[in-house]
Amino acid sequence: xxxxxxxxxxxxxxxxxxxxxxxxxxxxxxxxxxxxxxxxxxxxxxxxxxxxxxxxxxxxxxxxxxxxxxxxxxxxxxxxxxxxxxxxxxxxxxxxxxxxxxxxxxxxxxxxxxxxxxxxxxxxxxxxxxxxxxxxxxxxxxxxxxxxxxxxxxxxxxxxxxxxxxxxxxxxx
Amino acid sequence: xxxxxxxxxxxxxxxxxxxxxxxxxxxxxxxxxxxxxxxxxxxxxxxxxxxxxxxxxxxxxxxxxxxxxxxxxxxxxxxxxxxxxxxxxxxxxxxxxxxxxxxxxxxxxxx
Numbered sequence: 001x002x003x004x005x006x007x008x009x010x011x012x013x014x015x016x017x018x019x020x021x022x023x024x025x026x027x028x029x030x031x032x033x034x035x036x037x038x039x040x041x042x043x044x045x046x047x048x049x050x051x052x053x054x055x056x057x058x059x060x061x062x063x064x065x066x067x068x069x070x071x072x073x074x075x076x077x078x079x080x081x082x083x084x085x086x087x088x089x090x091x092x093x094x095x096x097x098x099x100x101x102x103x104x105x106x107x108x109x110x111x112x113x114x115x116x117x118x119x120x121x122x123x124x125x126x127x128x129x130x131x132x133x134x135x136x137x138x139x140x141x142x143x144x145x146x147x148x149x150x151x152x153x154x155x156x157x158x159x160x161x162x163x164x165x166x167x168x169x170x171x172x173x
Numbered sequence: 174x175x176x177x178x179x180x181x182x183x184x185x186x187x188x189x190x191x192x193x194x195x196x197x198x199x200x201x202x203x204x205x206x207x208x209x210x211x212x213x214x215x216x217x218x219x220x221x222x223x224x225x226x227x228x229x230x231x232x233x234x235x236x237x238x239x240x241x242x243x244x245x246x247x248x249x250x251x252x253x254x255x256x257x258x259x260x261x262x263x264x265x266x267x268x269x270x271x272x273x274x275x276x277x278x279x280x281x282x283x284x
Binding site for chain 2: 062
């Protein structure tokens with residue numbers, strides 16, 4: 001994690017495109033994780049607030065959700081690629097979408113959707129989508145708090161078994 | 174982790190006799206595979222028919238086996254994936270890295 005962040009910070013000025021950044025990270029991890037059982041997944045996004053344009057590429061990470069205000073529906077972001085450190089010469093697809101005021105972007109890790117209740121049922125993406133649909137009007141931090149609360153109620157436990165990361169962004173104007 | 178290991182010619186079949194492959198038990202599979210590689214057995218099939226859930230540790234063990242087998246000019250192939258497990262491979266795009274077969278006979282026949 002720290003290594004990945006350092007790599008990105010060091011290359012941010014010279015590597016402008018998400019797909020290129022993922023290609024460079026893959027080359028780095030391929031050497032570093034040789035024969036290891038570790039791998040890294042990543043969803044890399046750039047948002048241009050002037051053009052309202054979100055540019056992204058995916059290295060095998062959970063697909064982010066976007067609640068679109070105009071259609072009142074959720075879309076899923078994805079792109080072709082592969083988790084880092086497995087194969088060289090991976091081509092990462094790069095895509096773009098336009099966001100509008102009121103749209104909500106949410107990124108999450110598997111700790112949320114694979115949180116289990118006492119019967120071994122997963123929280124799942126559908127429940128997460130329902131929460132975003134219901135609470136899209138909340139500021140991002142409150143939306144995250146609401147999701148965390150609902151997952152805790154679902155599992156019946158205060159603590160999460162897996163690590164959890166949630167990131168929410170609301171377009172204001 | 175409970176593993177059922179059988180050999181046919183120079184191919185070793187490992188059947189994972191667990192419902193979950195996660196951080197608690199995946200190290201055992203990794204160790205077992207490393208032992209096989211050390212013994213010069215580098216062609217493996219992993220039967221995942223019993224596995225209902227796999228997390229990143231489970232995938233990591235299989236990735237490790239895949240890389241080690243490939244580095245020794247062998248191969249590691251998978252068979253009998255349940256839908257939940259298949260979806261994890263599709264999410265990470267690992268289904269384009271591993272050869273995945275619907276049954277053990279097909280996996281064995283592909284060597």
